[in-house]
Amino acid sequence: MLSKYExxxxxxxxxxxxxxxxxxxxxxxxxxxxxxxxxxxxxLGLPGALPVLNKKVVDYAIRTGLATECTIAPRSIFxxxxxxxPDLPKGYQISQFELPICEHGRLDIETAEGSKTIGITxxxxxxDAGKLLHDSxxxxxxxxxxxxxxxxxxxxxxxMRSADQAIAxxxxxxxxxxYLGVCDGNLEEGSFRCDANVSIRPWxxxxxxxxxxxxxxxxxxxxxxxxxxxVQRQADxxxxxxxxxxxxxxxxxxxxxxxxxRSKEEANDYRYFPDxxxxxxxxxxxxxxxARLELxxxxxxxIERFIKEYDIPRYDAEVLAAERANADYYDALVxxxxxxKLCSNWVMGEVQRxxxxxxxxxxxxxxxxxxxxxxxxxxxxxxxxxxxAKKVFDAMWQSGKDADTIIEEQELKQVTxxxxxxxxxxxxxxxxxxxxxxxxxxxxxxxxxxxxQVMKATKxxxxxxxxxxxxxxxxxxx
Amino acid sequence: MKITRxxxxxxAQLARLALSEVELDALTSDMDxxxxxxxxxxxxxxxxxxxxxxxxxxxxxxxxxxARPSLxxxxxxxxxxxxxxxxxxVPKVIE
Numbered sequence: 001m002l003s004k005y006e007x008x009x010x011x012x013x014x015x016x017x018x019x020x021x022x023x024x025x026x027x028x029x030x031x032x033x034x035x036x037x038x039x040x041x042x043x044l045g046l047p048g049a050l051p052v053l054n055k056k057v058v059d060y061a062i063r064t065g066l067a068t069e070c071t072i073a074p075r076s077i078f079x080x081x082x083x084x085x086p087d088l089p090k091g092y093q094i095s096q097f098e099l100p101i102c103e104h105g106r107l108d109i110e111t112a113e114g115s116k117t118i119g120i121t122x123x124x125x126x127x128d129a130g131k132l133l134h135d136s137x138x139x140x141x142x143x144x145x146x147x148x149x150x151x152x153x154x155x156x157x158x159x160m161r162s163a164d165q166a167i168a169x170x171x172x173x174x175x176x177x178x179y180l181g182v183c184d185g186n187l188e189e190g191s192f193r194c195d196a197n198v199s200i201r202p203w204x205x206x207x208x209x210x211x212x213x214x215x216x217x218x219x220x221x222x223x224x225x226x227x228x229x230x231v232q233r234q235a236d237x238x239x240x241x242x243x244x245x246x247x248x249x250x251x252x253x254x255x256x257x258x259x260x261x262r263s264k265e266e267a268n269d270y271r272y273f274p275d276x277x278x279x280x281x282x283x284x285x286x287x288x289x290x291a292r293l294e295l296x297x298x299x300x301x302x303i304e305r306f307i308k309e310y311d312i313p314r315y316d317a318e319v320l321a322a323e324r325a326n327a328d329y330y331d332a333l334v335x336x337x338x339x340x341k342l343c344s345n346w347v348m349g350e351v352q353r354x355x356x357x358x359x360x361x362x363x364x365x366x367x368x369x370x371x372x373x374x375x376x377x378x379x380x381x382x383x384x385x386x387x388x389a390k391k392v393f394d395a396m397w398q399s400g401k402d403a404d405t406i407i408e409e410q411e412l413k414q415v416t417x418x419x420x421x422x423x424x425x426x427x428x429x430x431x432x433x434x435x436x437x438x439x440x441x442x443x444x445x446x447x448x449x450x451x452x453q454v455m456k457a458t459k460x461x462x463x464x465x466x467x468x469x470x471x472x473x474x475x476x477x478x
Numbered sequence: 479m480k481i482t483r484x485x486x487x488x489x490a491q492l493a494r495l496a497l498s499e500v501e502l503d504a505l506t507s508d509m510d511x512x513x514x515x516x517x518x519x520x521x522x523x524x525x526x527x528x529x530x531x532x533x534x535x536x537x538x539x540x541x542x543x544x545a546r547p548s549l550x551x552x553x554x555x556x557x558x559x560x561x562x563x564x565x566x567x568v569p570k571v572i573e
Binding site for chain 2: 019020021025026027028034035036037038039040041044052053054055056057058077082084085086098099132133134136138139140141142143144269271274276278279280281282
């Protein structure tokens with residue numbers, strides 16, 4: 001039944017900016033403090049208090065606009081969006097309506113269906129509302145610490161045609177704002193929130209169907225669930241000859257369904273008008289160019305550079321560049337060591353495994369790129385084998401000591417001149433006459449058994465290549 | 479008529495104003511007169527005039543992103559009609 005309809009999705013993302021202070025006052029934005037401790041006459045909405053724009057918020061919005069190929073407006077203004085709700089102290093939210101700071105951007109996404117360009121309608125700056133707590137029997141409690149926290153609302157064109165495309169867009173946007181350092185990207189704490197406008201239409205129909213706005217989706221996984229549910233719901237309505245009504249629906253994470261909010265806000269009329277408390281914002285060419293100069297290397301450029309300069313497969317480059325901190329670690333490591341692929345194997349392998357085991361972010365990795373490069377150098381000069389290196393790595397992780405110290409303390413230097421362990425090899429061959437006979441009878445696979453025995457006897461310190469060669473010789477009866 | 483009584487009722491509802499019948503009648507005729515006067519502006523050719531966003535010829539008023547001490551919870555709640563555990567207390571809001 002679904003194949004009868006085409007899905008149309010547009011997304012609105014609210015990204016909380018990482019400024020130290022609020023958008024219109026100097027109260028701190030630190031999360032998790034005593035309720036209402038970070039408030040002042042401006043963010044409490046007390047009469048006579050005047051909002052003044054935080055310049056860094058503008059800077060961050062410009063950077064985001066540049067990174068998504070938006071046009072930066074030379075002149076933009078703030079507007080009041082009027083509605084009543086207890087978490088909104090002034091009775092209006094300061095936002096942008098006409099003349100937002102950024103417009104007409106784009107983001108390229110990749111999905112199994114191929115690549116696609118998603119249009120960005122606009123990016124505007126606004127203040128967040130406070131937080132409502134419903135835990136008391138006395139009534140609802142209001143904490144205004146979050147009120148006036150800076151947000152960027154990033155509105156896409158209705159260009160997505162599947163939940164997968166919506167997720168790809170969100171992940172890409174998330175990656176960009178985190179790379180830019182303008183948003184911490186924490187979905188659980190609500191730093192990156194998404195509303196989805198979803199509608200369906202019969203294939204070939206030009207006009208969009210009536211859309212539902214899905215709110216409260218705070219994970220990439222829920223996006224797919226919410227959209228899939230909503231598409232099916234709308235298709236069922238149309239199949240039964242009904243009409244989809246335009247409404248706001250709340251996604252319920254427990255049941256995986258959406259339900260109508262049916263709040264009085266539905267009849268909203270925000271009566272936007274220019275905020276007389278805030279003067280127009282003029283952004284000069286120089287300001288934009290300065291912001292452009294300060295843009296960090298973005299994921300797409302980084303991936304291409306990794307492939308070209310470090311000679312690694314695209315897959316590796318994409319995994320490494322997915323997170324900026326990870327990419328920076330890898331970049332530092334290759335600059336110290338030189339072998340792009342070996343470094344990539346270690347960062348994607350042992351480093352990630354160890355981080356996961358200890359539940360650490362790469363920024364807190366106890367093995368620095370310097371330490372790891374030092375250890376890789378010991379593999380290069382044959383001081384240790386790749387296998388022993390893993391042991392050294394774990395020891396560096398635990399102790400914080402460098403590789404050379406650990407190799408010396410634990411006597412891990414590999415034995416390349418095998419004459420010293422020849423007696424041990426002879427003993428092993430003598431102790432396993434059956435296997436020796438089988439090997440000589442053509443069972444080549446048994447070589448691994450002998451290598452294992454010798455490694456065990458020498459605590460893994462024998463140089464694997466040299467050992468293989470010597471064992472073959474001895475087994476051949478030479 | 480520039481404005482109907484129904485429109486005045488709607489605006490009053492949006493602004494959460496409870497108006498009596500007498501007030502509604504008076505406001506309808508007052509607002510009608512005001513809008514009639516504003517209508518005079520339509521006689522001007524404003525096709526090439528940029529809409530005015532602000533009456534004062536000022537732009538780019540900024541503050542630096544430097545935290546300063548806030549009022550603190552006690553002072554913030556000083557004038558609250560009702561408070562509980564450091565929060566403003568309002569009638570239960572159910573979504």
